[in-house]
Amino acid sequence: MSTDTPGSQSSLHRANLERVLRAVRMAGSLTQAEIARGTGLSAATVSNIVRELKESGTVVVADTSSGGRRARSVSLSGDAGIVVGIDFGHTHLRVAVGNLAHRVLAEESAPIDVDVSAAQGFDRAEAMVERLLEQAGFRPEKVIGVGLGVPGPIDVETGALGSTAILPGWTGIAPGRELAERLGMPVHVDNDANLGALGELVWGAGRGLSDLAYIKVASGVGAGLVVNGQIYRGPGGTAGEIGHITLDEAGPVCRCGNRGCLETFVGSRYLLSLLTSTLGADLSLPRVVELAHQGDLGCRRVIADAGRQIGTGVATLCNLLNPRRVILGGDLAEAGELVLAPIRDSVARYAIPSAARQLSVVPGTLGGRAEVLGALALVMSEMGESGALGRH
16 A cells, blocks of 8 residues: 655655556557656656666667667657556447557457347347457456446446447346446447547557547447547537537427437438438438449538538538647548548638638548447546556
8 A cells, every 4th residue: 555645755756657667558659759758757757767767677678760860769668567458339349458558459340239238239249348358468466447438428427328328128228337347347338439539549540649520420420539639528428519509499309308409401311211212111221322432422422512511511610629630530431531521621621720721621431340449448538557667
């Protein structure tokens, strides 16, 4: 048990250790100069802490180059601990096992029936976690934590899934608590858009940025907001519900109870309904995107119209938060410029010019893996330092 008192030399040293470890853990690998810049610590302090962490086996240090000059690259030891990511989607379940050095050791994805009960979904997830840990060669005791992504807002006070979640029958269930009891592991839970944002921030198109928005367009529409390098959730956990911006007060009734929400014009159910009479009832959004790339005029029109509608939501976001980058994820992102160009057109029309000039709108680089990688990153950001600092 620690006897450190706030403000004591030992508690200050521990706080500095934690700052260095967190910086390295979220970046995967940093030079000592980058650690000093990112933490505000002096080069001498960083050098001493890195030496201490290296001696304890917490980090590994390798020679590298930065800007043409020799440097030392610091990353967490591959055996410092294991993290698990689980992503429940509208039609899929994806699980990944990784280490704190940002290496994905095992990964698997399986289709899941949207009407499956929560209990059945958890059964599938539990079996996949056990199988992947065995495949990666790690015992469950080695797992520091589990990140869980679900398609809907999580109530901050109760941990329960909100009423606007995509999965029917899951409303009111506290998935983090349920899974923690089943796995016997700490579970951190967040909505899929926040995890997509975290995934792209740490692993993909948002690396090196501190302000961005990740817009996921699939069955529903959500946004993950990164402000000053942190996910912004709001006091109730519902920040980023961009799909429920009202576009038409007399429009279709949305599942949230309002009319004419953005989601009612760009969610997959609506987009597919425009095309099934000509292309068949078994049409899927990935198939629409594929046909659009092949030149189908109807599919191109539907995607372009959706892009313009998404762009109005992005413009509102741009005016309020002034992000540096908007990253598009979900099935519709695979349309590339067919959807991105109309989004940019709407942003140019409706956003404050100075904010629009600073904004880049790009596709995510992680595709369908963004959320599960974000779940791994969630554990890294939320796990605390006890596992890595236990030897100090």
